[in-house]
Amino acid sequence: MSDLKLMKGNEALAEAAIRAGADAYFGYPITPQSEVIEYLMAECPEKRTGMVVLQAESEIAAINMVYGAASTGKRVMTSSSSPGISLKLEGISYLAGAELPAVIVNVVRGGPGLGTIQPSQADYFQSVKGGGHGDYKLYVLAPASVQEMADFVADAFEIAFKYRAPVLILSDGMIGQMMEKVELNDQVERMSDEDIIQKYGSWATTGKKGRERNIITSLDLQPEKMEARVQALQKKYERMENEDLRYEKIQCDDAEFLIVAYGSSARIAQKAVQLGREKGIKVGLLRPITLFPYPKQQLFKLADQVKGILSVELNTGQMVEDVKLSVHHKVPVAHFGRTGGSIHTPEEILEALEENIIKDGSIRHH
Amino acid sequence: MEVLDIIRPENQVFCKSGLMTDATLSYCPGCGHGTVHNLMMEVIDELGIVEDTIGVAPVGCSVLAYDFMDIDMTQAAHGRAPAVATAISRTWPNKYVFTYQGDGDLAAIGTAETIHACNRGENIVIIFVNNGIYGMTGGQMAPTTLVGMHTSTSPYGREVETMGSPLKMSELIANLPGTYYVTRQSVHTHKHARKAKKAIKTAFQNTRLGNGLSLVEIVSNCNSGWKMTPNESNIWMEENMFANYPLGDIKVKGKLRQIG
Ligand SMILES: Cc1ncc(C[n+]2csc(CCOP(=O)(O)OP(=O)(O)O)c2C)c(N)n1
Ligand code: SF4
Ligand SMILES: [Mg+2]
Numbered sequence: 001m002s003d004l005k006l007m008k009g010n011e012a013l014a015e016a017a018i019r020a021g022a023d024a025y026f027g028y029p030i031t032p033q034s035e036v037i038e039y040l041m042a043e044c045p046e047k048r049t050g051m052v053v054l055q056a057e058s059e060i061a062a063i064n065m066v067y068g069a070a071s072t073g074k075r076v077m078t079s080s081s082s083p084g085i086s087l088k089l090e091g092i093s094y095l096a097g098a099e100l101p102a103v104i105v106n107v108v109r110g111g112p113g114l115g116t117i118q119p120s121q122a123d124y125f126q127s128v129k130g131g132g133h134g135d136y137k138l139y140v141l142a143p144a145s146v147q148e149m150a151d152f153v154a155d156a157f158e159i160a161f162k163y164r165a166p167v168l169i170l171s172d173g174m175i176g177q178m179m180e181k182v183e184l185n186d187q188v189e190r191m192s193d194e195d196i197i198q199k200y201g202s203w204a205t206t207g208k209k210g211r212e213r214n215i216i217t218s219l220d221l222q223p224e225k226m227e228a229r230v231q232a233l234q235k236k237y238e239r240m241e242n243e244d245l246r247y248e249k250i251q252c253d254d255a256e257f258l259i260v261a262y263g264s265s266a267r268i269a270q271k272a273v274q275l276g277r278e279k280g281i282k283v284g285l286l287r288p289i290t291l292f293p294y295p296k297q298q299l300f301k302l303a304d305q306v307k308g309i310l311s312v313e314l315n316t317g318q319m320v321e322d323v324k325l326s327v328h329h330k331v332p333v334a335h336f337g338r339t340g341g342s343i344h345t346p347e348e349i350l351e352a353l354e355e356n357i358i359k360d361g362s363i364r365h366h
Numbered sequence: 367m368e369v370l371d372i373i374r375p376e377n378q379v380f381c382k383s384g385l386m387t388d389a390t391l392s393y394c395p396g397c398g399h400g401t402v403h404n405l406m407m408e409v410i411d412e413l414g415i416v417e418d419t420i421g422v423a424p425v426g427c428s429v430l431a432y433d434f435m436d437i438d439m440t441q442a443a444h445g446r447a448p449a450v451a452t453a454i455s456r457t458w459p460n461k462y463v464f465t466y467q468g469d470g471d472l473a474a475i476g477t478a479e480t481i482h483a484c485n486r487g488e489n490i491v492i493i494f495v496n497n498g499i500y501g502m503t504g505g506q507m508a509p510t511t512l513v514g515m516h517t518s519t520s521p522y523g524r525e526v527e528t529m530g531s532p533l534k535m536s537e538l539i540a541n542l543p544g545t546y547y548v549t550r551q552s553v554h555t556h557k558h559a560r561k562a563k564k565a566i567k568t569a570f571q572n573t574r575l576g577n578g579l580s581l582v583e584i585v586s587n588c589n590s591g592w593k594m595t596p597n598e599s600n601i602w603m604e605e606n607m608f609a610n611y612p613l614g615d616i617k618v619k620g621k622l623r624q625i626g
Pocket of ligand 1: 425426427428444467468469470471472495497499500501502503508588
């Protein structure tokens, strides 16, 4: 039996972590996501499920706590917002390199620098193009509702353990702060220590008992061995592309024009599609749910059907590069977006579509 | 008497701990790191806690500690071992969790993680090998480098006006209520090594009793970084390092001691 509640995105995420059977959360306050740790502290998950919640001295400490707990096979999560994620990147790279499962949440705000506490999608590059150092990728989930803030926690843990890899939930200040009704999953029991030792005994550092010692490291000083390690990571990313791509197509069947948008932009773009349709414009929306893997083939195919594509993002043009890479110049592709904490309206999006894509099909370069 | 008559188990005074692997140590001959490893493994063996011990290796010359210690180990980012150990200890409260860190790792880049793990009184052991220099990266100045000491980034000697004074981390963290046991030892003679081993044992016993944070600083040599022979480095250490970093207990059972 599930639970229907009215909640903020950040709170839904926190509650979902408890219910997903998470073993630990480590975080450091930053707007617009402080509700995550506040909610967790107020809920006393240590009493509810035995989940550990600790306020770290910095985002750097928090991500390295995640690394520590993850190295022992525990289900562990951290959350932050843009400047804090920048601080976590070394640790995230270590998680990828050492092949550790963990869930990281970025409730994005505007940047660069201290920027603004208002919503933004300006961390797209950082999220899907590496961010930290080295040849690695994150599996990136982009929630577009409070419901998905909750649902994606369990999904993220599943992917993290399936691949032994860090997973990023890329949200933003809008999804984190807004209240919607949300259906929460039932409580999943946390794994016992014995089960963890049994299930992850081949790699987790839980103490050398009845087996050879386990070592968690991202270091290999021999180039051939390090190269093999990195190649093995790439195989994993290929598998993610083949097995765990997620996207949503809205009114694409008869579409002549296409909007591509994720997260909060997708919510606003959905309204723009409705307004367009009311005006007789056959416009559809492709919403990537995973930003890596990216729906490249789906876009490639849609490019045979539509006359032009508008990438709508709360930034100055980041995902649009992936859209262009996917469609191989088959149709014009343009970007529309507000940034710095400003948020586009459905009307603005529709106007941008009409002006940049529909008018004469030509691309307006930025 | 034949040599083989002498080499018998009953005549053996020192040997390699059974918890040390057969991998060739990557340390320079004469370096203290290997001795500290061996003492730690002896303690873990003698306490019978190998199955429940998880170590955290640093970035520094001892980054490969996991190649030499035959126990479960996680390698941490530079300076972050206390945060990594915090999480392991919090999620596995019945385990023995230790970090092994150099002075650059613990007293420079990882100062915040060190102080906060100590201040929270995490139930872990920190083994802190202070050689007053960045050994691994080729002998640069550390926060612990002595005044006037020549390193590759203080080629004219460490100067207090622009580079600050040697940082005494053990004294600093001993003043935090969260620390239970803070001691400074060395391993350059048999006598000192035996005392250091006792201190390491006390530290792990503190974990068993849930007493909170124990830090064992080992003032050690870096003959390569100091550009000396092993023997010269030990003499220099006695004459200079110990004057700045006096050996002895700094805090015992949560109470500060007078030292030096
Ligand atoms: C983030 C980061 N910065 C710098 C380095 C380079 N680095 C590696 S080891 C080291 C210093 C280690 O010195 P110490 O902790 O004293 O250990 P020792 O080698 O002397 O035992 C530095 C600066 C690194 N690996 N990572
Ligand atoms: S460089 Fe210094 S600390 Fe590193 S192994 Fe050599 S002597 Fe030891
Ligand atoms: Mg050093």
